Amino acid sequence: MPELPEVETVCRLIRPKLVGRTLGASRVAWERTLGDLTPRRFAHRVRGARARAVRRRGKFVVVELERDARPAGGLLIHLRMTGRLHVDPPDFDRGPYVRVAVDLDDGNVLHFLDVRKFGRFRHVAEPEEALGHLGPEPLSSEFTPERFYADLRSRRRFLKPLLLDQGFVAGLGNIYVDESLHLARLHPLQASDSVSRKKAHALHRAIRTTLAAAIEREGSSFDAFYRTPEGQPGSYQDQFQVYGRDGKPCLSCGRRIAKIVVGQRGTHLCLRCQRRYPTRS
DNA sequence: ATCCTATCCTGGCTGC
DNA sequence: TGCAGCCAGGATAGGA
Numbered sequence: 001m002p003e004l005p006e007v008e009t010v011c012r013l014i015r016p017k018l019v020g021r022t023l024g025a026s027r028v029a030w031e032r033t034l035g036d037l038t039p040r041r042f043a044h045r046v047r048g049a050r051a052r053a054v055r056r057r058g059k060f061v062v063v064e065l066e067r068d069a070r071p072a073g074g075l076l077i078h079l080r081m082t083g084r085l086h087v088d089p090p091d092f093d094r095g096p097y098v099r100v101a102v103d104l105d106d107g108n109v110l111h112f113l114d115v116r117k118f119g120r121f122r123h124v125a126e127p128e129e130a131l132g133h134l135g136p137e138p139l140s141s142e143f144t145p146e147r148f149y150a151d152l153r154s155r156r157r158f159l160k161p162l163l164l165d166q167g168f169v170a171g172l173g174n175i176y177v178d179e180s181l182h183l184a185r186l187h188p189l190q191a192s193d194s195v196s197r198k199k200a201h202a203l204h205r206a207i208r209t210t211l212a213a214a215i216e217r218e219g220s221s222f223d224a225f226y227r228t229p230e231g232q233p234g235s236y237q238d239q240f241q242v243y244g245r246d247g248k249p250c251l252s253c254g255r256r257i258a259k260i261v262v263g264q265r266g267t268h269l270c271l272r273c274q275r276r277y278p279t280r281s
Numbered sequence: 282a283t284c285c286t287a288t289c290c291t292g293g294c295t296g297c
Numbered sequence: 298t299g300c301a302g303c304c305a306g307g308a309t310a311g312g313a
Contacts, residue, residue, distance in 0.1 A: 001306060032289085059307080081306050082291085116290045118307070157283070166308080173307070223293095264285085266305075285313080295303080 002079040004138070004171030005214035006226055006234065007059050010085055013229040015054040017087040017108065018063060022050045024103035033099040033114065035122040045073065045123045046102060058134045058170030061085065062127055074127035076120070077112065082225045083119030086111045115225070134170040138207050143169070149200035152192040159195070159203075160188035161263040172207070175220060175243045178268045180206040182242045187276040188262050188269060194277075213239065242268040 002010070023046050028039040037045070049065040049072045056062065063075035077085065088094060090107045100112040100121045112121045124130040136143045148169075155162060162168050163177045172180070181188055183206035186199060195203070214236040219226060221233030222244060228234065237244075241251055246259035250270040260267050 003307095078307085080308075114290095115292070116306085118289065118291095120308095155282085161284085164307085174305095264306090283313105286311090288310085289306105289308095291305105293304090295301105297299105297301090 001081040001173055001175070002083065002219070002226055003059060003173035003176050004056075004211055005176070005217075005236065006219035007061060007079065007171070008056050008215050009218045009228050009234065010079070011054055011056045011061055014061075014085055014087055014110075017229075018051045018054050018104075018110065020051065021108075022105040023047060023065075023110075024105060026100065026102040028100050030099040030114075030117055032117065033112065033119065033121050035120055037123060042123055046075075057131050057137070058166055059173070060131065062131070064127065065123075073123055073125040076122045076124055076127060076130055078120045080114070080116070080118035080120070082115040084111075084113040084225075084227060084229075086113070086229050086231075133167050135166065135168045136170065138169050138171055139211060143204075143208075145201040145204045148204045149195075149197050152195050152200050152203075154193075156191060156193045158188065158262065159186060159190045159192055160265070160267060162192050163207075164263070164265070169207070171211070174265055174267075175240075176207070176210055176214065178243045179241060180210045182269060182274060183210060185273050185275075187274045188260075188267050190276050242270065244268065 026043045026046055028034060031039060034042050049067055051063050052066045053064040059078060061077040065072040065074050086094060088109050088111055094111045094113055097113045097115050098111050099114050102110040104110060159181060160177055163172050184203040186203055214220060217234055217236040218228055219234030220236040221227065222237045242257050245257045246268055248257055250257055250273060253272050255270055255272040257268055258271050
């Protein structure tokens with residue numbers, strides 16, 4: 001499922017094909033993909049607007065639009081689990097899962113695909129406002145070890161559900177939370193307000209290291225779903241330490257990786273490397 | 282404040 | 298082989 005590294009990869013690859021383009025007619029095969037707007041209102045807002053920037057915020061692809069050099073809102077695209085973006089040549093057949101298609105002034109077509117229909121392709125008048133609920137970007141300079149430590153201590157929640165909360169940190173999902181917790185040697189059920197400064201700093205470092213390494217490998221692909229806009233799979237799945245490795249030996253200590261459920265999410269961890277602490281026996 | 286559950290969806294898997 | 302049933306999973310809403 002696309003998380004920060006996958007969405008970052010998508011942004012990087014579609015940016016050169018989208019920036020500077022003027023949008024034309026659109027076709028909508030699944031209306032709920034648009035959120036609140038009807039296809040008619042969506043088409044009206046988008047047609048004739050020019051893409052001035054493509055960026056990522058959390059797990060959103062943000063396409064900033066303008067008309068006559070004045071801001072014209074933006075596209076907020078969320079891939080959820082199975083969404084994909086492609087810029088295709090004219091008349092290219094992307095198959096049965098195309099939910100939204102938007103013509104570009106160079107003849108190409110922006111396609112949004114989504115097998116499970118959870119993804120969203122919305123136009124909003126005020127992107128900043130619509131993204132205001134998101135927490136800090138984990139790879140930005142505002143995400144400091146000390147701020148992270150203070151934020152952890154200010155809540156009383158299990159680490160895993162807290163890290164999945166987009167209002168706490170933006171962009172982490174099930175895979176990279178499991179990987180980061182393992183790298184930091186922390187248990188997903190550790191209470192956030194019980195984490196020491198040292199451990200908080202280790203987790204901060206683990207999150208950044210994991211995300212940066214995954215971006216370098218263009219994200220993770222382990223099923224038929226995530227592909228880059230070029231159609232290529234990512235390769236970070238080859239680096240997984242715990243995700244999807246239940247029953248296999250921990251690459252650090254050899255113990256079998258366990259799979260438990262935390263907050264209704266499949267959760268992978270090494271019960272030897274990731275102890276809850278303070279440990280009582 | 283935090284937790285839990287249901288909802289949205291479909292392809293793919295399991296088990297009979 | 299065919300088919301029913303279950304599962305994954307991000308975000309959000311509503312209830313406890």
